[in-house]
Amino acid sequence: ETGVTQSPTHLIKTRGQQVTLRCSSQSGHNTVSWYQQALGQGPQFIFQYYREEENGRGNFPPRFSGLQFPNYSSELNVNALELDDSALYLCASSLYDEQFFGPGTRLTVL
């Protein structure tokens, strides 16, 4: 059984660009949550997908969007990148209760 994987591990973008981050859920998990962890802060909930539908959203602007695919893998898209978007982005998959976290993608916006 493979765990949660994320790609890429690191990414550098410039202001105004768009980025797509990817997450593969743990086998059998139908729910994916995305979190943003800024430097020196705890993770903050961005949104969650359950069976390809958005199932809850945190306090993030619409330029943060996502997708979940039939195999339950997921993407996080961020448009019009800002400097403050620099952070570690974590995804977590779950089936019933406990969320299992991936290693994260570190995004740097210059």
Added chain:
Amino acid sequence: AQSVTQLDSQVPVFEEAPVELRCNYSSSVSVYLFWYVQYPNQGLQLLLKYLSGSTLVKGINGFEAEFNKSQTSFHLRKPSVHISDTAEYFCAVSKTMNRDDKIIFGKGTRLHILP
């Protein structure tokens, strides 16, 4: 709404000494409580969780935490730390254990183990 306060941003402790990482929470409803660990350049790993029942919860790697409802605290303890415990520790809260409920994290406490 729920919130979590981790009272110390950094805690230095000598190897083999005991450690306590403090966490207080605020909520108008019953909550579930968690401690996660994040090793350098890695994701989050669940150390332990309190759902109900005994207020003393034992987790992995020799850690334990005590739920105190009257003080709204969930402090993490280990009787003897090892250099491998160097990491960031996050206290977290959730209203339910349902998959669709978000987890609210504290800002984290960095544990420094001194030789």
